[in-house]
Amino acid sequence: MDKYFLKFSHGIPKYVAISNHIKRLIDNNEIKDGEKLPPIRKLAEFLEVNNITIVHTYNVLKDEGYAVQKIGSGTYAKRKDSFKSFRREYSNTIKKVSSGDFKKYIDFTGESPCSDFFPVNSFKDVLNEVLDRDGVDALSYQEALGYAGLRKSISKVFWNDEVDIDDILIISGAQQGIDIISKALINTNDSVLVEMPTYSGALSVFKWRRANICEIPVGFQGININKFEKILRKNNIKCFYTMSYFQNPTGISYSRQKKEQILRLADIYDFYIIEDDYLSELIYDKNIEYATFKSLDRNDRVIYIKSFSKIFLPGIRIGYLIPPKKFKESIQNSKVNTDISTSSLMQRALDLYITKGLWKEYIDKLNKIYSKKYLFMKEVLTKYLYDKVSFIVPGGGLHFYVKINDRFNINSIQLFRRAKNKNVLIMPGTIFYKESVNGLKYFKLGFSQIDKKNIENGIKIIGNLIENYRVCK
Amino acid sequence: MDKYFLKFSHGIPKYVAISNHIKRLIDNNEIKDGEKLPPIRKLAEFLEVNNITIVHTYNVLKDEGYAVQKIGSGTYAKRKDSFKSFRREYSNTIKKVSSGDFKKYIDFTGESPCSDFFPVNSFKDVLNEVLDRDGVDALSYQEALGYAGLRKSISKVFWNDEVDIDDILIISGAQQGIDIISKALINTNDSVLVEMPTYSGALSVFKWRRANICEIPVGFQGININKFEKILRKNNIKCFYTMSYFQNPTGISYSRQKKEQILRLADIYDFYIIEDDYLSELIYDKNIEYATFKSLDRNDRVIYIKSFSKIFLPGIRIGYLIPPKKFKESIQNSKVNTDISTSSLMQRALDLYITKGLWKEYIDKLNKIYSKKYLFMKEVLTKYLYDKVSFIVPGGGLHFYVKINDRFNINSIQLFRRAKNKNVLIMPGTIFYKESVNGLKYFKLGFSQIDKKNIENGIKIIGNLIENYRVCK
Known part of the structure; x- marks a missing residue:
């Protein structure tokens, strides 16, 4: 009962002060989710206020979703809400x-580069060049995998021509990548392993997909491989969602050794790695080596997602995805079912932007x-x-x-x-x-x-x- | 057994002729899905060929997914595949x-207007005007509901200013509309009613969402309201997906009377109407009145989807959605989880295109x-x-x-x-x-x-x- 004690200040109605106090207790987990709140009369006595003040208090808590009333039983704290x-x-x-x-x-709260530095005029020139070159095709033409020119540039500039352009699927940003992968691969009650903490947009997708979400803590040293394997042993994990560089939110990057260990485990425990490579362009510390899971992947275990929106311009909504051969068709169908295809003009403009060296x-x-x-x-x-x-x-x-x-x-x-x-x-x-x-x-x-x-x-x-x-x- | 009979022509290997014949029988449902095919020896005898010819035949059928072998039991037709x-x-x-x-x-197979008629130069001018006017904002600025200017134009030009611009959500085409509505409203095993036949892209989404799909036949007179109500009585229908004009594929449009009957039923049986208004701009017959479900909706029962990609340009990937107040927040969250937002530049360009009267x-x-x-x-x-x-x-x-x-x-x-x-x-x-x-x-x-x-x-x-x-x- 002691935790309910508070001192009243002048000018704040007592029921407001009490309800704020209880809300704080609930937020801080000092009152547990589902814990019964004291009976009205008892709390009124304890705080030396009228019964009606506590009635008021509990009504406020209920209205704000901090409490539920069970008829004939009393009022209970509700933390989740x-x-x-x-x-x-x-x-x-x-x-x-x-x-x-x-x-x-x-x-x-900003998550992407400030647009002030973006050379909008050169992008405008590129857009015009595309429209002059391709005419109405730039606005109407649709390819299932995305504009072939852009896929070619991606393979050349980012993958040293080592990725087949038919293995690249253009998407409308990383969020869409996570969404279409989930639809193609994850069924209700399939287990997905995520880093804890992780990107909330990914969590939402997995929750909506009704996946069973398992978590591996990311500490100051990154994840612990032994703990990781313990989870794999106990759960039938289908996918591991990871941000390999500057993990969101912890900022941790995976060492090459850890990546190789995880790839080995993926083979042993038969799961796939969804690699969200969202910001690896911005490595300042020269000791950090750039080697994605995908680039180290020998057994087609990685579904690689790259967003251009994050580093480039949020409003452009373009990214790409490289799936394992096995899931190529299902992920491509998933994209079609989600929004048919990504804006054609923007793909062509980005392609020309990359080809001209403006990206770099x-x-x-x-x-x-x-x-x-x-x-x-x-x-x-x-x-x-x-x-x-x-x-x-x-x-x-x-x-x-x-x-x-x-x-x-x-x-x-x-x-x-x-x-x-x-x-x-x-x-x-x-x-x-x-x-x-x-x-x-x-x-x-x-x-x-x-x-x-x-x-x-x-x-x-x-x-x-x-x-x-x-x-x- | 008689249905297996065929005459062989010169020059076509017998096993090819027999497997083609059987495939036709399966396609036409003359051999049912799961039906046992005759034992090898028996069919060989009947067609007066060697056993090995039938072995060959069944191998071809299995390879092409027309048959499965059950060890120790025989070969079975497979139609679904x-x-x-x-x-x-x-x-x-x-x-x-x-x-x-x-x-x-x-x-x-073309489903949208031929792009040859599109005035690409005026669209280019509009794009440049937007970039000159808005600078980098045109490429980076993101609003949760979509560009406010475009929402304003939509309300003004298409809804006579009668729709609140905060009730409009910009989406990347109708397919995305169906997808995000499904995620927000439809849970596994919820019942969705669709027209039979209907747009395959919608069917895919509902199937992937693991909804229970009920069908109402669309005949030459459209749907039958009594049948419709019978389905409602027997099933707990959550949504009815409909294309109110030139239904895809039947081409049927709903009369005002039928729309009003369905809206009444929506109230009685507590379901929502997903109206995909994909092509109502192209009414040639003056007897067809333009009045969407949404415009007749008095009790917030309609989720209205409009694609600009269909009528305008497939590559532009823009549309909008007007949800009932009740689902506004969940559908908006669903959009964020799906791809954050729609290409900002394209929204602004479309807005200016409409404002200048070029759309009309x-x-x-x-x-x-x-x-x-x-x-x-x-x-x-x-x-x-x-x-x-x-x-x-x-x-x-x-x-x-x-x-x-x-x-x-x-x-x-x-x-x-x-x-x-x-x-x-x-x-x-x-x-x-x-x-x-x-x-x-x-x-x-x-x-x-x-x-x-x-x-x-x-x-x-x-x-x-x-x-x-x-x-x-």
Whole structure:
């Protein structure tokens, strides 16, 4: 009962104060999901308020999805919904950001390069060249696998001509890749292994596909191969979804040795690796070698997904997929069933953009810009948060994943809300876990959309907020 | 046993002749799926051939998926796979068509307007105007619901400003619309009612979603409302998927009265109508009134899907969706999980294209061109096929659906193959039915991609082919 105790402040109605307090207890798992809340009379007595105040309180909790009433039995806490409703709160925030409502915010939720650096005029020239060259074909022509020219460029520029162009399928970004692979390969109750934490968009797809989701923790050293094999032994895993470079959100990259171990296990335990190579263009640390699972794959175990939207331009919606021969037809059919094909003009424009060498030029430019920003970010994180958080040094990419140290009594959902009040946006860890509760101590900071000055200001603000919750010792 | 009888011709190996004959019997359902084929010795005796010839024959049938061997029990016919393998054969043909391999063919498989009439230069101007106006935003900016400008134009131009722009969701074509609706609304074993026959792309989605698919026959008078209600009474139908104008493939349009009856039933039996309004721009018959289910919907029962790809340009991949308020959020999330968002530049270009009145201009032009072609098509169908087929007069759209009269012993798969040998491509009815066998007497003729001369030649060739299979009386 003690945990229900709180002091009332002047000016806040008591039922509001009590319900906020209980919500916090539920969010922090101090009241467990499904735990019975005290009977109205008992709690009223304990807090020295009227019964009607508690009736009010419980009504608020029910309305906000924090509690359910079971007739004749009492009121019960509901945690799952609170995370669900937080997801909604978070995604509404992101929607507002993307529609330009939060222009004055310091936004650490950005996940792709800032479009300010994009040479829009050269892309325009390329578009016009395509339309002059191909006429109406550029807008109407549809090939099942995608524009052959683009597939040829991809094989040449990114795979040294070693991938057959008929093994490449053009898709509308990585999210679609995950979706069509799931439809082609994963049936209800099939087991999918994901990194914990992982990209929430992938989790959603697997959940919607009603897969049985198993998780392998990604720690500061990456995943543990022995644990990995233990999971394989116990579960009939069909696919392992992984981001091999700058894993989202942890920032971890797999060593070549670990990749080879996992490929070997894929053979032994007969599963497939869905490799989401979303940001490997941005390796700043020269010690990180670029070798994808796909490039090391000898037994056709890897379904490789590459998004151009992520590194290039979010609005362009193009990526590609290289499936094992075995799944080629089913994945291709899955694409047709999903949206027939990807915008033809955009494919042709991207092709010409790559062929002309403009792609490489742009990526080189991004590398220069972001490696500097990355170092600055590391510096200010160390400067302002050194005693408050711990973090992995990713060596590339566009974000840091940060753990709030135990001596601070604030979770990432609370921090998100407090920071938002101060015009700073962060990504709470909870959205990267199947069971959100596991992400309560983590948050992600994407630095691509912010200039140095605001990075420093933002991190300072976050530092101050966390400091307020230091547990006295 | 009699049905196995055949006469051998000189020059064709006996095992080839026998296996072709058996394949025909299976295709025509004269040998049922799962029916035991005669023991080798017995069939050899009956046809007066060596045992080894029948061994050969059965091996061919097994290789081609027309038979399975059960060890110690014998050889069994397999019909399902024959349709499956025909679907593959058909879809490979279509892929070759779309990649330009069949340029010399008279192609009745076309489903969208011929791109030759598209004013590519004005579209190019529009693209440039967008890029000059919006700069990099045109390529990077993403709004969850799609570009607000386009949503505004849609509401204004197509809905008389009566639809709230926040109720419109931009999608990458109708196929994606069906896919994301299915993910948001339909769970495993939920019942979906479809027209029989219907669009194969929708059938695929519902099958992949593992829905329980119920069918309501579409006859020459459309669907029968009493039958419809009978199905509703017996099954807990969640959605009814319908094409309200020029239903694909039958060409039937729903009368206003029938639409109102169905909307009433939707209220009574608590189901939702997925209206795929894919070609209503092309109404040639002035007696056909334009009033969608959505426009008649008073109780938020309709999920409206409109594709711009179909009527406009297949390569542009844009459409929109208007969901009932109840499903707004879940369908929007489903879109995000499927491919985040639709190409931003294309949305802006389409918006400007509509705003400038170019859309209307283009549709008017198409109407003029295709109403003439439609009348010509009707004329030659009547002239060359009058005693061989019967068909519905759709009054609009880009195709006719044709039934082979009973006195001709050829099915649409056979006709497809024979016609292909004569450089003519048709769409066999089998691909439009959950149980392909139901489509064996039908085929679809799209006339949008062919000029008058070739329409006439093509229909003549089809007429001659069917004539060869006249049953003597």
